[in-house]
Amino acid sequence: MSLSPLSRQALGVCYYPEHWPEERWPTDARMMAEAGIEYIRIGEFAWSLMEPEPGTYDWAWLDRAFQVLHDHGLKIVLGTPTATAPKWLVDRMPDMLGVDVEGRVRGFGSRRHYCFSHQGYRTESRRITQAMAERYGDHPALAAWQTDNEFGCHNTIYSYSDAARTGFREWLAQKYQSPDALNRAWGTVFWSMTYRSFDEVELPNLAVTQTSPIHQLDFRRYSSDQVVAFNREQADIIRAHSPGRPISHNFMGKFTDFDHYDVSDDLDIATWDAYPTGFLERELNDETLLKKHIGIGAPDFDAFHHDLYRTCGQRRNGTENGRWWVMEQQPPGPLNWGNYNPAPLPGAGRLWVWEAFAAGAEVVSWFRWRQPPFGQEQMHEGLLLPDGTPNHGYDLAKEISAELDALRPEPSNARAEVALVFDYDSEWVMKIMPHGRGTTHFDTVMSHYVALRRAGISVDVVPPTAEAISGRKLIVAPMLAILPDGFAQALADCGAEILAGPWTGSKDRNFAIPEGLPPGELRKLIDIRLRRVETRRAFSPIPLASGGTFDGWREFIEPGAAVTVEEASEDGHPAVLSQDRTTYVAGRADEATLARLIRAALDRAGVAHLDLPEHVRVRDNGSLRFVFNYGREAVDLTDAFPDADLAMGTLSLDPCGVACLKR
Secondary structure, three states: OOOOOOOOOEEEEEOOHHHOOHHHHHHHHHHHHHOOEEEEEEOOOOHHHHOOEOOEOOOHHHHHHHHHHHHOOOEEEEEOOOOOOOHHHHHHOHHHOOEOOOOOEOOOOOOOOOOOOOHHHHHHHHHHHHHHHHHHOOOOOEEEEEOOOOOOOOOOOOOOOHHHHHHHHHHHHHHHOOHHHHHHHHOOOHHHOOOOOHHHOOOOOOOOOOOOHHHHHHHHHHHHHHHHHHHHHHHHHHHHHOOOOOEEEEEOOOOOOOOHHHHHOOOOEEEEEEOHHHHHHHOOOOHHHHHHHOOOOOOOHHHHHHHHHHHHOOOOOOOOOOOEEEEEEOOOOOOOOOOOOOOOOOOHHHHHHHHHHHOOOOEEEEOOOEOOOOOOOOOOOOOEOOOOOEOHHHHHHHHHHHHHHHHOOOOOOOOOOEEEEOOHHHHHHHHHOOOOOOOOHHHHHHHHHHHHHHOOOOEEEEOOOHHHHOOOOEEEEOOOOEOOOOHHHHHHHHOOEEEEOOOOOOEOOOOOOOOOOOOHHHHHOOOEEEEEEEEOOOOOOEEEOOOOEEEEEEEEEEEOOOOEEEEEEOOOOEEEEEEOOEEEEOEEEOHHHHHHHHHHHHHHHOOOOOOOOOOEEEEEEOOEEEEEEOOOOOEEOOOOOOOOEEEEOOOEEOOOOEEEEEO
16 A cells, blocks of 8 residues: 555545445445446444444444455445544533534534534543554555544634633643733734633633634634644544555545645545535525536536645645645535535536546545435435436446546646735635625635636645745735745745735734735835725726726725836725736736736746636646536637647537546
8 A cells, every 4th residue: 555646536435334234345336337337435424333332342344345355356445433422422521522613512413513622532532543543544445534524614613612722721821831922923902802811811702702813813713723633633543553555535526614734734634525516505605607517517616625625635745746635525416504405507517526627636535325214314315316326427427437548647736837825824814804795815815826726727736835836937915914934024025926815914823903004014015105905895996997896895005116007096095016026917807807907917827828718717637638618609719729639538528518628
């Protein structure tokens, strides 16, 4: 077994043998192998079956499941079951349960019913992880591990429990060393909030009105660190007892309550769970996008996460060929958890899988093998129907398996020329103090990502570190509220074209306006001072003199003598400013204006781009170029790629069509 990236891309599926009669298991395993599926995730929700009584393990059923899958040549991804602690454990330590922001205990009866800060539960999690690793760590069928499942799902990162309060106080004491240092950093002189000891600090909930923003930010940082520690404890145990088997965790979409980069430092493979129609319905909240893309999903939402988690997969590996998978891919059927659950369009399921493979995924694994006739997810389709007969997804698995065999793409993750900076601290800043309702770092970064994808650009989504931005031609850093120490200097030294703003460099590490005014350390690159921020409702955008608007957010900038005002608002205030290699945009530009600014930045950086139809996206991977039609109408791209050497498909793309060109 090797920690190196796979030499070929493969298919997987999530399977729950405990849900089905044991005599059915060989049939399932045979059908999986016949469909070209290689990787099978099991075990992540089965603690109460592994340990039905405290200290009494029952491995026999799982041993037999391992053997059946192994007999059919299938490779197992084994999940630690700590997302679903058994009832007997909750009864033994009821204070392990999380507490919501209103002070209410979140009880047993579903999943993720634990507080990351609870040391007793952390001990139990280590114990069950060690027991599993000792038993299965060297099993020949074991290909990889998954820690827990979807950290933070159902809003479970922030717990306001007694355990969290104790842990937070200890974390603050370690960070600040003295109450005086905390008082200075937090500015507790404001509203007479001075603390005499760390034991006086409460959690930032149930106050009369808003608590101090740095109090809230530090609590988010503390909570994120608990996730890191929880995951690290399991990873360390697995590495000790299962050497050579890579360790993964399955992240989620548009989930920012903990720092995924930090968690990934202890993972060999970053994975995530991709549900395009569910995300379109629940996460994007955009009626225009819904009307355009119902049944297929937003063209850039899942793609953004592919690029983000590809970067996360590079963290521990320290190479450009970091490892990442889609651990749960929506099958070509409705889900159970969206506000509404439309059936995917014909071809959508195939497009989703190839978009992931084009982004360098080693494995795309569907959730799930068989639709359950019971439980909370009985309306979530699988590759098989509830009666065990094939559904549309089973035929899709066969189709893509044959295409993989014919095309044989490699999971290449070459460094992109363009880096888009996404930062969890900056997202938390905007969640705590948005200034304009609904304004977030995530959405602002996403709008820039869409503009880059519309220009046919392959992008790396990266953290604000010197290593992540080195070797790029263009670095895009919108609404990067906090510049980590040394990052402004790294931008100055990297030699790339830089597109920053709005709100980049607006706060220091202690959530204060930086000395000398924003953009703080970014003034090393562009000599401007931000004097005021104005936010408006959607019906009142700010017109620009060159056409277009700033929608909802604009800044009043005082430029230095060396700064060029490239564009202004109709009322005469600088809107786009530049100095040397750095351009600053002093507002949230509308879609068309942002597309124009992005293309101008690409031109300055010497990055080639494309003119594509609205719903067409392109992704380059090694020697291959993939083309996707996210539209509901067919499109002919023959003129766009006149010298195309087709490896798969045709340039007359049907709705949800995919083509692959040799570069």
